Amino acid sequence: MAEKHAITVTVNGRLYRAEVEPRRTLADFLREDLNLVGTHLGCEHGVCGNCTVLVDGKSTRSCLMFAVQADGREVLTVEGLAPNGDLHPLQRAFWEHHALQCGFCTPAMLLTAYEYLTTRPDAGTDEEIREAISGVLCRCTGYQNIVTAIRAAAKQMAPSP
């Protein structure tokens, strides 16, 4: 077994120190070591995007990143979207517009949409929303309600005039 490396990672605003094997993926670190199991593994090839988390605000395949690469960085997972128990406007919109069925891709979709709305607070066109979420595969919904929900959330999140 390879030598372990000490890392310090901020996850959902909380600082974690850990020792990990160099080959440990960020996904396994989050799921197995921190017990943040809301990040789901769909393919482990970096294609399905179901393991997407935000690293320093950028959407990242946690199956393709090693935990050691997250050293000194900030990670946001679905568990950090609404830490006080309420629903984030995106979560609420996904619920109201039936934008999930099995729920497996939902954390990745939420985080991808969260990142997108930070760059396009008005949500843009349907085409743009579809392009933004095209890196996350959903096998249940056919995507239509996800597009609707992201647009609805953008309205909710817009600062009042």
Next chain:
Amino acid sequence: MAEVATKRPRWIGKSMPRVEDLRFLRGKGRYIDDLKLPNMAHAAILRSPYAHARIVRIDTSAAERLPGVYKVVTGKDVAERMNPLPTFAVGPIYQHLLAVDKVRYAGEAVAAVVAENRYIAEDACDLIEVEYEPLPPVVDPFEAMEPGAPLVHEALGSNIAYSRTFTFGDVEGDFANADHVVSARLRWPRSSAMPMETNGAIGDYDEGTGTLTIYANSMNFTYFQWLIATSLKIPASKLKVVPINAGGSFGSKFFMHKVPTMAGFLSMVAGRPVKYVEDRIDHILNNDHCGSDRYYDVSLAFDNDGTLRSLKIDCVDDYGAYLQFGTGTHGNALAQVVGPYRIQSVQYKLTAVLTNKNQQGAYRGFGSEVNNWVLERMVDLAARKLGMDRAEIRRKNFIRPEQFPYKIPTGNIYDSGNYEGVLDKALKLVDYEYWVGERERARQEGRYLGIGIVTAQERSVFSSTEFWFWFDQPSFPVTSSPESATITIDPTGKFVVTLHSLAFWGNSPETVVTQVVAEEFDVDPSDIVVTYADSQHALPGTGPGGSRFTVMVTGALVGASARLKEKIKKIAAHELEVSPDDLEFSEGKVRVKGSPDRALTLDQIALKAYMFRLDLPEDIESGLEASYTYDHPYTTLPSADRKDLGVFYPFVGHACHIAVVEVDPETGQFTYHKYAAVHDCGTVVNPMTLHGHITGGAVQGLGTALFEEYVYDESGQMLTASFMDYLVPTAMDVPRFDIDHQETPSPYTPYGIKGGGEGGRMMSPGAITAALEDALEPFGVRITELPITPSKIVGWIQQARGGQA
């Protein structure tokens, strides 16, 4: 039922946001891979690199020496300690948990490692040495049928597992008397449900009691769990399967037995809890749930006026190396083989062939989606031959509303329908006349715009006979497919509903239950909690599959509600000193009809039922709980000569999908102008979730039609073993859908509900194929195979242009 039918539904028919969602939105879904047991180990599987080979020798010693490895097992252990896996196959087609003596497809499990973590388990797999003696693989089903072809199962003596011709009605007479016959060779390739979550299980064997607990993301057929126990050679009473939410199935987790059996077996041999969750390659190579893989020769006989008379189907289906569900996927096709049309006779020849590939299982449609595509292709050919409008030839042949219940030539019954109503709604929704005009204008401008229409069936709620009516001497002619529910009102008056199969795999069982129970008792949905029994506590349950769950669980809930209401009324009648018949349920209370002030709340009654025995009538037991097992409400046996297959799939919905596309002939790419879908699956319980099913299913169908294919090379190697090669549609690949409904209730089911879980995928392949063919009509292209890739489109156009690019 009578009581609810007379009053306006309050919760049935409402687009209630799902009660399942809050846990998933927060990342607290508790999927199988999220669960951890104390002292739990992890498994990885070594898979065969050969499609066909004899296993000469396996050396596990280096793997066993790796620190962190607890146990390595091979086919030898399995042969000694286990029975083969369950199957509906007739004849010597046995599948073992790990290959015994030989491997029959690339990816078949050869050895399993149990280790401290998955990393070490996979390291250890690399250290297992297997000596194979490669055998010639048989990959093409037609070569597999040739004399002298390598045999997948030597004991069977042939690769043809099944071949029989069924004739329903006067096929030869109808063909002889028809004005025209069109014929086509059609090809539907292998694809797969491909849920985002793979199959997984945790086995936890308790040596103290000899009980094996298996947590699994599937639990269908609780009355068949003894089959898993039989494989494991343990008493069925000592097997406890605990159902865990599934991250999608679409059929792929339908009676998923191999992965739970694997986790259970490994736990028994390793002496600790063992988790085994397929990775994506495990799943693609080995999920036992590939979809249909069919080659068709089809002829349709019809008259000058467009009357469709008779249908001949000759199908070769490449089932792969094993045959777990027999040929049940063709039973599905036979349930609605003539579609919505008054076709009077049918010949159906099936040849089921074994090859060196992973076996077929269930994928949304279970084989009937293929028949829909085939039949709709043939109807389009007939329309083109006659120069008829493709909507009008369909309209002309529809079974009329007054003809229901309608018996089709195979013997199955269609319960109800108004197909013309659906067609008219769809034509209006898409604005058919407008697009017909646009198509003409586009063609004049040298653009390739096409319209595709399908009008097809969505059978729902299977009975079990389709798994065995193929055989004169079936191995196990089961006729049950029940679903159960238990309703408990706790001492505080709140509801707990227990389901008896794993109903959640992305559908909305808890929402359905909540809506039905709220309707039955007129209580607030927030007072209802839904939970799942494990297999040791489960009443007979079949689970989702074949679009059965909503109908069947509603039947169980209505039955359990009636029992519970009777008891509640007796308690309340005793207290209020009235006759139980004078009481009614309203807004969380039981009240005297006509004097709403004389009422008891459910929590008052519940408290009495649990705590105040001396206030109860003499013959009433303490507590408030009732269960009901609802059997399939309409199923009959096949005739002995199999000229009538009986009623086996009688709640038949209908849909019309219309796609409008425009093709770029240079690149083979196309864009959607419009996609409209109108469905009729009886009474709608929740329009919002039904829309979700239709949209998601239609997108899966588009995946099958346009992108997805399991490609094996001539040596039996899978060439599409990752999402880089097996293309699941992304958000950018699919259209926006306009969806509408018509509601024609079933006369046979509670509330008139029909199943609606598969209709999207049963329609969209036909609609997109027809639209693309219509767009390419100026080139005279006939589309006879899927997937329709851009390179194929360009090739067809080049061919039409005489090889000129």
